[in-house]
Structures are given as C-alpha cells and as structure tokens.
Amino acid sequence: MDEVNIQHEQPGDNEQQYMTFLLAGEIYGVDILRVREIRGWERATRVPNAPVYMKGVINLRGLIVPVFDLRERFQLDAENHHDAVVIILRVQSAEGEQEMGVIADAVSEVLKTDSSMLRAPEFGGRVDTRFMEGLVPSGERMVMLLNVDKLLGGSVEHSADGMAVA
Amino acid sequence: MSIDISQFLNVFYEESFEGLAVMEQGLLGLDPDAVDGEAINAIFRAAHSIKGGAGTFGLNEVSEFTHTMETLLDEIRDGARGVTTSSINVLLRATDCIQHLLKASQEGSDVDQATIETVSSELEQLLSSEDETDSDKVSVDPHGDSLDQTLQIDSESMRVWSISFKPAPYLFTTGNDPVRLFSELADMGDVDIVTHTSRLPDFNDLDPEQCYLDWSLTLRASVEKSAIEEVFEWVEGDCELSIELSQDTALEKTMVTDETASEPESAPAENGPSPIKDTQTRAPQQKTTQAKAQKKANVAENSSIRVGIDKVDHLINLVGELVITQSMLGQLGEVFEINALEQLKDGLAQFERNTRELQESVMRIRMIPISFAFNRFPRLVHDVSAKLGKKVDLQVSGEETEVDKTVIEKIIDPLVHLVRNAVDHGIEAPNARLASGKPEAGTVTLSAAHRGGNIVIEITDDGAGLKREKILGKAFEKQIITEDDGERMTDDDVYNLIFHPGFSTADTISDVSGRGVGMDVVRSNIRELGGTVEINSTEGQGSTILVRLPLTLAILDGQTVAIGEETYIVPLASIIESIQIKPSQINMVAGKGETFKLRDSFIPIVRLHDIFDIKNSIQELSEGLLVIVEDSNGPKGIFVDRLLGQQQVVIKSLDANYKKIPGFSGATILGDGSVALIIDIPEMLRLATQSGPAITYPLTA
Numbered sequence: 001m002d003e004v005n006i007q008h009e010q011p012g013d014n015e016q017q018y019m020t021f022l023l024a025g026e027i028y029g030v031d032i033l034r035v036r037e038i039r040g041w042e043r044a045t046r047v048p049n050a051p052v053y054m055k056g057v058i059n060l061r062g063l064i065v066p067v068f069d070l071r072e073r074f075q076l077d078a079e080n081h082h083d084a085v086v087i088i089l090r091v092q093s094a095e096g097e098q099e100m101g102v103i104a105d106a107v108s109e110v111l112k113t114d115s116s117m118l119r120a121p122e123f124g125g126r127v128d129t130r131f132m133e134g135l136v137p138s139g140e141r142m143v144m145l146l147n148v149d150k151l152l153g154g155s156v157e158h159s160a161d162g163m164a165v166a
Numbered sequence: 167m168s169i170d171i172s173q174f175l176n177v178f179y180e181e182s183f184e185g186l187a188v189m190e191q192g193l194l195g196l197d198p199d200a201v202d203g204e205a206i207n208a209i210f211r212a213a214h215s216i217k218g219g220a221g222t223f224g225l226n227e228v229s230e231f232t233h234t235m236e237t238l239l240d241e242i243r244d245g246a247r248g249v250t251t252s253s254i255n256v257l258l259r260a261t262d263c264i265q266h267l268l269k270a271s272q273e274g275s276d277v278d279q280a281t282i283e284t285v286s287s288e289l290e291q292l293l294s295s296e297d298e299t300d301s302d303k304v305s306v307d308p309h310g311d312s313l314d315q316t317l318q319i320d321s322e323s324m325r326v327w328s329i330s331f332k333p334a335p336y337l338f339t340t341g342n343d344p345v346r347l348f349s350e351l352a353d354m355g356d357v358d359i360v361t362h363t364s365r366l367p368d369f370n371d372l373d374p375e376q377c378y379l380d381w382s383l384t385l386r387a388s389v390e391k392s393a394i395e396e397v398f399e400w401v402e403g404d405c406e407l408s409i410e411l412s413q414d415t416a417l418e419k420t421m422v423t424d425e426t427a428s429e430p431e432s433a434p435a436e437n438g439p440s441p442i443k444d445t446q447t448r449a450p451q452q453k454t455t456q457a458k459a460q461k462k463a464n465v466a467e468n469s470s471i472r473v474g475i476d477k478v479d480h481l482i483n484l485v486g487e488l489v490i491t492q493s494m495l496g497q498l499g500e501v502f503e504i505n506a507l508e509q510l511k512d513g514l515a516q517f518e519r520n521t522r523e524l525q526e527s528v529m530r531i532r533m534i535p536i537s538f539a540f541n542r543f544p545r546l547v548h549d550v551s552a553k554l555g556k557k558v559d560l561q562v563s564g565e566e567t568e569v570d571k572t573v574i575e576k577i578i579d580p581l582v583h584l585v586r587n588a589v590d591h592g593i594e595a596p597n598a599r600l601a602s603g604k605p606e607a608g609t610v611t612l613s614a615a616h617r618g619g620n621i622v623i624e625i626t627d628d629g630a631g632l633k634r635e636k637i638l639g640k641a642f643e644k645q646i647i648t649e650d651d652g653e654r655m656t657d658d659d660v661y662n663l664i665f666h667p668g669f670s671t672a673d674t675i676s677d678v679s680g681r682g683v684g685m686d687v688v689r690s691n692i693r694e695l696g697g698t699v700e701i702n703s704t705e706g707q708g709s710t711i712l713v714r715l716p717l718t719l720a721i722l723d724g725q726t727v728a729i730g731e732e733t734y735i736v737p738l739a740s741i742i743e744s745i746q747i748k749p750s751q752i753n754m755v756a757g758k759g760e761t762f763k764l765r766d767s768f769i770p771i772v773r774l775h776d777i778f779d780i781k782n783s784i785q786e787l788s789e790g791l792l793v794i795v796e797d798s799n800g801p802k803g804i805f806v807d808r809l810l811g812q813q814q815v816v817i818k819s820l821d822a823n824y825k826k827i828p829g830f831s832g833a834t835i836l837g838d839g840s841v842a843l844i845i846d847i848p849e850m851l852r853l854a855t856q857s858g859p860a861i862t863y864p865l866t867a
Contacts (some may be wrong), residue, residue: 064841
C-alpha cells in the first residue's frame with residue numbers, strides 16, 4: 001500500500017535533483033541529497049603537509065571538517081575566498097560516511113533533471129573526467145555533475161598526486 | 167507471538183562475564199580451612215544463572231559445562247564435600263573454560279575443545295571421587311547464608327514430596343512453561359510426573375493457547391518445602407498448588423554420576439508427559455538474590471557501559487538548570503533594554519557554569535572504577551605465585567577510584583606486566599625471605615588514587631628491590647650505557663634503565679616473565695596514554711612503581727604555541743621545560759644538524775616551522791623559544807615562536823571526517839571557535855628524524 005502511494009508521489013522515476021554552484025564561471029552540480037549545509041567562507045586552520053587544494057579544517061559545531069578548494073582541485077585560476085561559500089557534503093568513503101566541505105564561488109540553483117538527459121563527459125582526453133558523473137543541459141549552459149564520493153572520498157590523495165603531475 | 171531473544175543475548179553475555187568475575191573472586195577468597203557459606207552461595211548462584219541463561223539462549227555447551235560445575239558446587243554448599251586447594255584450582259580453570267566458551271560464542275571464534283574436555287573430565291573426576299582425606303574436609307556452615315535457608319539440610323535424608331499443580335488456563339499467557347518448572351524440580355532430585363487430562367475439551371473446542379492439563383508430581387529430594395515453593399514462585403496465584411510431605415522416610419542418597427541429560431532442552435514436551443529422571447541432588451535456587459552478587463562485579467570489556475543512576479540523575483538536573491537558564495536568556499532577548507545588561511551578563515555567566523558542569527558530568531559517565539582493571543590481579547597473583555612456589559599476599563586499595571573507560575582498557579596490559587614482575591622478580595623465594603628476616607609470605611600492594619588531574623597507580627612489593635650494580639652490569643653488557651656514564655648516574659637514573667628496550671635482569675628467563683620485552687613496552691604504552699612511569703627502590707626492602715595517568719583521553723592539558731600565524735597544541739605532559747637560548751649555546755653538526763648545550767648534554771633542535779612548512783615564522787633560534795620534550799631517544803628541543811598559554815583542550819578526532827594526519831593526535835577547538843591541531847610529540851619527532859623536512863606532498867600545483 002505504502003509503496004504504491006510513494007510511487008504516485010514521485011513525479012518521474014528517473015528524475016534527480018542537483019544543487020548547482022558556480023566555479024570560475026562554470027556551473028557544477030552535486031546530488032542535492034548529499035548537501036548538508038551551505039555556509040560562508042571562514043579561514044580554515046591549515047594542515048601541514050596536506051595537498052595544496054586541502055585548505056585546512058574548520059569547526060562545524062564541534063566537528064572537525066576538512067575543506068577542499070575545488071578551483072585548485074580542478075586547476076582553475078586560484079582566487080581569494082572572501083566572497084566564497086563552503087558547501088558541506090556527505091561523502092561515502094572507505095572510513096564510512098564523512099562530512100567534507102568544498103569551496104565554491106556561489107551557489108546557483110536547484111536543477112531537476114531526468115537521468116536520460118545525462119551525457120557522458122567527452123572532452124577528448126584533455127580534461128580530467130574522473131570526478132564527473134555526466135553533463136546535463138540547463139538552458140543555454142552545460143552543467144557538470146560531480147560524483148561526490150569519487151571527488152572527496154577514498155582515493156583523494158592518490159588522484160591528487162596524479163593531478164598535480166598532469 | 168515468538169519473541170526475538172537474540173536482542174537479549176548481549177545482556178546475557180555481559181551478565182555472565184560479571185557472574186564469572188564473581189565466581190572467580192569468590193573462589194580466590196575461599197580458604198580451605200574456613201569455608202564461608204555465603205561465598206559458596208554467591209559462586210553457586212552465579213554459576214546457576216549462567217547455566218540458566220545459556221540454556222535459554224541455546225548455548226548447550228555452556229550450560230552443560232556449567233551444569234557439571236554447579237553440581238560440584240552444590241555438594242560443597244550442602245557440606246557433602248569439602249573444599250581443597252586442588253578443587254579450587256579445578257573450579258578456577260572451569261570458570262576460565264566457561265569464559266572461553268562464552269567468548270567463543272559471542273565472537274563466533276573457535277572453541278579450544280581439548281582444554282574444555284580436560285577441565286570437564288577433571289571436574290567429573292572430582293565429582294565421582296569420594297571426598298578426600300578428613301584433614302582436607304571442611305563442612306560448610308549454611309548459617310553463613312544470608313538467606314532464610316537456616317535449616318541444616320541433611321543430605322543423607324531424602325524426603326518424598328507430593329505436589330499437585332493445577333495451573334489456570336491462561337498460564338501460558340503469563341510466559342510460564344510447566345516444562346521449565348518441572349525440569350527445575352528434576353534438578354533437585356527424582357521426579358515422577360503424572361499428567362491429568364480430565365480438563366481437556368473436545369478437539370474442536372480446544373484453544374491451543376490455553377492450558378487444560380494439570381499434574382501431580384512426586385519429588386524425592388533432600389530439599390525443604392520453601393525450595394519447592396520457590397520453583398513455583400512465578401506461577402503463584404496463577405495456579406492451584408499443594409505441596410505435601412508424603413513420607414518422611416530417609417532414603418538412601420542417590421549416587422552422583424556425571425549424567426547431565428536432563429537439561430531444560432531435553433525435557434519432554436508438555437503434552438507427552440514422561441517422568442523426568444535425574445540422579446543428582448539439588449538445593450534451592452535463589453534467583454532473587456542473584457542481582458546482589460552481580461552488582462559487585464564490573465562490566466566486562468564491551469562496547470556498552472553501566473552508569474550509576476546517581477550520575478544520570480545529576481545529568482538530568484544539570485540539563486534542567488540549563489533549560490531554565492536558556493529560557494531566562496530567551497525572555498531577556500525578546501524585549502531587551504539596555505538597563506537589563508547586568509541581568510544578561512549574569513545569565514551568560516550562569517549559562518557558562520551550567521555548560522561546564524554539564525561537560526564535566528558527561529565526562530564522568532565514561533568513568534568507571536579502576537576495580538575493573540584490578541579485579542583480575544588476585545587471580546593473576548594466585549596463579550603466578552603458585553607457579554613460582556612463592557607465597558604472595560596481594561593487597562588492593564583504592565579500587566573505587568574512577569578513570570575513563572578507555573584509559574582503563576589500555577592500562578590493563580601494562581599493569582599485568584608490572585604486577586607479574588613484582589611477583590616474579592620482586593618477591594624472593596620463601597626460604598630466601600626467611601633468611602633475610604622477612605615474613606615468609608611477600609606482600610604486593612596495588613593502589614590507585616586521584617592526585618590533581620591524574621590518577622596515580624602504585625605497585626609496591628616488599629621484595630629484594632633493584633640492585634644498582636646488577637642493573638649497571640647488565641647495561642654495560644648490553645651496551646646501553648658506558649661505564650663512565652654508569653658512575654655518574656643517580657640511583658633513580660639507574661633504576662630507570664630497566665625501561666630501556668631489550669633489558670632484563672632476571673637471572674633465569676622464566677615462564678612468567680623476563681623475556682626482555684617487558685618494561686620498555688610498559689613505558690611506551692603508558693606514554694601513549696599521556697602518562698608517566700617512575701620506579702623507586704631500596705635494595706633489600708622492595709620496589710615501588712608509580713604510574714601516573716590522565717583521567718581521561720578526551721581532555722588533555724595543552725600548551726598552546728604559536729609558529730608564524732599558526733597555533734598548535736603541545737600536550738603539557740610531554741613538555742619537560744621551555745627555555746630561551748643564546749646563540750653561543752648552538753652547535754652545528756656537519757653543517758646541518760643543530761644542537762644546543764643544556765647543562766651537560768647536547769640536545770638536537772627540531773624546527774617545527776620547517777617540518778610543518780610554515781611561512782613568516784621566526785627563523786633565528788635566539789628569538790624564539792625551545793620547548794624541551796623527550797622521546798625514547800632522549801630529549802629534543804622543539805623550536806617555536808612563542809608560548810601562548812596553557813589550557814585544557816577537548817580532543818576531537820581528525821579521522822572522523824578526514825583521515826589521520828601524521829604527526830598529530832587530533833585537533834581541538836579554541837576559545838575563538840577556530841581549530842588548532844594537537845601535536846603528537848613522539849610521532850612528530852619520528853617524522854622529523856626519519857624523513858627530515860622533506861615533504862612528501864607537492865607544495866605547489
């Protein structure tokens with residue numbers, strides 16, 4: 001009985017919602033269910049010997065949460081973070097569920113999309129697509145959907161070295 | 167209708183381990199020359215409830231094993247059997263076996279069948295053997311029993327009880343099962359059961375959830391009426407019950423065999439009545455008093471924790487106060503006028519006090535008495551001294567001292583080592599003791615106390631003490647120090663050599679200790695906990711080992727230090743001193759390694775700003791400060807810009823949301839809400855010496 005009702009309530013089987021944000025003029029999206037909160041940028045405590053895009057740790061109501069700079073992660077032009085926002089995401093990693101922050105320029109909107117609209121990211125090998133789930137059109141623009149777990153969970157450090165070399 | 171009993175399984179394990187602790191303590195306290203009836207009763211009750219629980223949860227191995235043990239205990243309790251040192255030892259081994267079986271079933275690990283069978287056959291041998299020589303035999307005084315079981319039961323006289331049991335039809339809905347009652351009776355002696363089916367209705371009218379049967383039973387056992395009534399305690403009021411003594415003839419005592427066939431599981435089904443046969447004598451079971459015995463013991467190693475109700479009440483009170491303060495502040499905030507500023511300040515002060523008390527109170531919930539760790543030592547000393555042929559008296563004090571559960575769990579191994587050492591190396595053999603004018607039995611004292619923010623554990627023995635020359639000789643031999651060093655060293659310094667890796671002064675390497683991997687591991691374990699260990703000794707009079715530990719691992723006393731624009735916490739426990747140095751004190755080794763001369767030694771300097779790659783920090787050594795810390799390789803000077811202050815910090819884990827960061831034990835939140843990393847000094851020094859300032863991660867993209 002319950003299941004039937006739930007199915008009726010869902011607008012479409014394949015619809016998913018993404019939260020989009022701006023980063024160096026580009027639009028990225030993450031699964032909205034992974035977003036825990038959005039907060040203004042505040043200075044993080046630097047962690048020695050961490051990868052350069054790991055901006056440090058912040059105090060999230062008593063929890064120590066690491067913050068990553070996506071601009072540096074994606075090798076976009078670095079910028080100061082005065083107006084930036086930190087999106088706290090739930091990440092599934094080898095350690096279990098963790099909370100991590102990513103720095104974005106600004107939060108944009110909630111994007112509803114059908115999974116059939118998803119395109120595989122093809123850039124001819126020049127762009128690192130390991131963290132991409134796919135591309136979806138939003139109006140005139142393309143939104144790059146990020147896979148949070150691949151981006152932040154598990155093999156964060158190894159891929160970091162790879163990127164720094166690349 | 168069926169209830170999932172697996173959810174109670176953990177409670178059963180926990181209670182069983184407590185019961186085992188009670189049994190062990192009781193057995194160790196048993197003196198063959200003067201048996202305490204209450205002690206035997208406590209052991210028996212613990213065994214009985216483990217057996218009962220194991221039966222309920224289908225752990226047949228456990229219940230069968232415990233059953234044999236229980237039979238033996240029962241005979242001791244009835245005075246039918248004396249207590250000997252050897253039977254105590256067998257019983258102790260049997261408790262080990264039960265613990266092993268329970269652990270195996272809890273963790274799903276393999277059972278060491280060979281040991282179980284050996285002990286089990288030892289128990290049975292003991293059971294089938296006639297009572298030992300008269301000199302060993304001691305009868306138990308049942309008057310020592312705190313229960314109302316004051317009548318001496320003559321085990322030679324059997325009584326025949328006839329019982330008529332007519333349960334109300336709704337008996338099953340109360341959760342009672344006649345089969346269980348009958349098998350409990352069968353545990354007491356011979357039972358003949360006759361089932362009356364006269365109340366049974368037509369099959370069509372039969373409600374399977376009703377009980378239509380009634381029974382008449384004949385019990386031949388040497389028990390009192392009260393014991394039988396106790397069996398029916400739970401169904402009282404739900405049945406018509408009569409218990410009468412049908413014959414008072416003394417029957418010949420049934421021979422005890424090792425038959426264990428009549429466990430509850432193997433009892434016949436209720437509608438197929440057949441006489442339950444058991445050839446063992448059994449005395450009453452005192453379910454109601456089991457809780458009392460269990461309260462004494464502490465929770466076994468488990469993820470759950472038992473908290474005293476007073477602590478919870480205190481917590482609730484504090485939360486209540488916090489709510490009141492919060493509503494006061496809330497009201498103040500709604501219509502705030504500037505003249506209410508004073509009130510606001512008061513409110514905030516109260517709020518702060520509430521919060522701090524709440525924090526302390528919550529911390530206290532994690533605190534458990536150190537008896538949790540101390541409880542195992544009577545057994546350990548008993549075993550070790552027996553093995554070594556020494557007589558050792560263990561005195562324990564301060565068991566009620568409370569320490570964080572994590573600290574207790576981690577201190578057990580080092581303490582075991584220290585106590586074992588005290589018995590093995592400290593206490594001399596009995597004739598050597600007599601020769602030096604000491605009492606034959608040595609004394610090992612184990613005490614715990616709160617001192618400041620620490621807990622201090624002292625292990626004292628009145629044995630031979632440490633011999634300076636012997637330690638020095640060994641140290642030269644192992645090339646730990648040179649002879650020159652040796653002459654200059656104070657006694658305390660010499661004694662501390664025993665904590666050096668690979669040091670062991672035992673003349674013969676015994677089975678018990680002396681493998682040379684002891685004391686350094688003890689020290690490093692204690693250091694990991696943020697504690698220290700010291701040794702004091704007087705030759706010929708004994709030694710004292712002082713272990714100082716923080717009360718909790720969740721909070722530490724930290725020294726905040728500044729390096730460049732960054733703030734770090736150094737645990738205060740690892741700091742020896744902080745000094746400012748003059749350029750003249752600095753020496754360069756091979757043009758790179760910097761050392762400085764402090765009193766008589768050269769101390770290497772570790773530049774934290776290099777290791778942590780901190781910019782804008784002070785480079786000139788004489789402008790900053792050196793924090794002297796020590797690891798297993800001696801003292802090091804850590805160079806920082808300046809010291810900021812000391813404070814208690816709450817340790818937060820870094821790996822909860824990120825991962826472990828080499829060189830740091832965690833992070834904390836400072837007063838301004840920012841995060842500061844806590845330096846793990848030994849690990850940081852290891853990093854500094856192993857890889858130097860070479861950074862493994864790329865610094866620029």
